[in-house]
Amino acid sequence: MVYLNGAFLPLEDARVPVLDRGFIFGDGVYEVIPVYSRHPFRLAEHLQRLQHSLDGIRLANPHSDVEWRELIREMIARNEGEDQYLYLHITRGVAKRDHAFPKDTPPTVFMMSSPLLPAAQALREHGVAAITAPDNRWLRCDIKAISLLPNVLLRQLAVDAGAAETVMLRDGFLSEGAASNIFVVKDGVLLAPPKDHLMLPGITYDVVLELAAAHGIPSRVGPVAEDTLRSADEIWLTSSTREVQAITRLDGSAVGAGEPGPLFQKMDRFYQDYKATIMRQPSL
Secondary structure, eight states, X not given: OEEETTEEEOGGGOOOOTTXXXXXXXXXXXXXXXXXXXXXXXXXXXXXXXXXXHHHTTOOOSSOHHHHHHHHHHHHHHSOOSSEEEEEEEEOOBOOSOSSOOSXXXXXXXXXXXXXXXXXXXXXXXXXXXXXXXXXXXXXXXXXXXXXXXXXHHHHHHHHTTOSEEEEEETTEEEEETTBEEEEEETTEXXXXXXXXXXXXXXXXXXXXXXXXXXXXXXXXXXXXXXXXXXXXXXXXXXXXXXXXXXXXXXXXXXXXXXXXXXXXXXXXXXXXXXXXXXXXXXX
């Protein structure tokens, strides 16, 4: 079941008019929320990021946090699977094609659930490959906008190369992955690019830094130069659906020893333990 503009209905019955500004202009935002054992993960933070994105495109939030929580609870209940991920999609609504914002137009609100599958054991044991490419996106990457064509093209570069992700570089510095945040480990210190307009503020990114602080792993948030990335002892990618994964090959060359490193092994364990505490909390 999916949710569309006030109704729960089968996916095959969901329809959006062709003049929806999401279809015409990509004028909208989205959010992805992982669900473990029917518990939404870091829901308050996801709703806060959704609000930031809506504010960034000057679109009023169609629901209060209380209403979102109720819709999310209902969506989880109406779909099978203990582990899911929810996709929320809000556009500026249906109006004649004109770049200027329409007046008094209700937004289009869509939500669906998909199965959330754990990472294959082989990925945990061996890591994944990635490539690099220039970051040619716009300058408001902190908005989780539905107009993702640059990310699609950059991610396809990775697919074409048989890799899992494209790591983006802008003006000689690391920004993020095409569909992930990127961490670098150098000389025992966890390095993270700053949360600014050039990267999406990842929820998992925050969790990793919190866990590093809680477990005494030295970390530093700040610009990460390209040469630091290329000489890294470890590189990780993080996202809501992929959690934390080790990048063990970059542009065809081994990262560190070419296998998931010791800090990744610790962080993966810390992350899984943290998830288990979420699962034991009361439901919405």
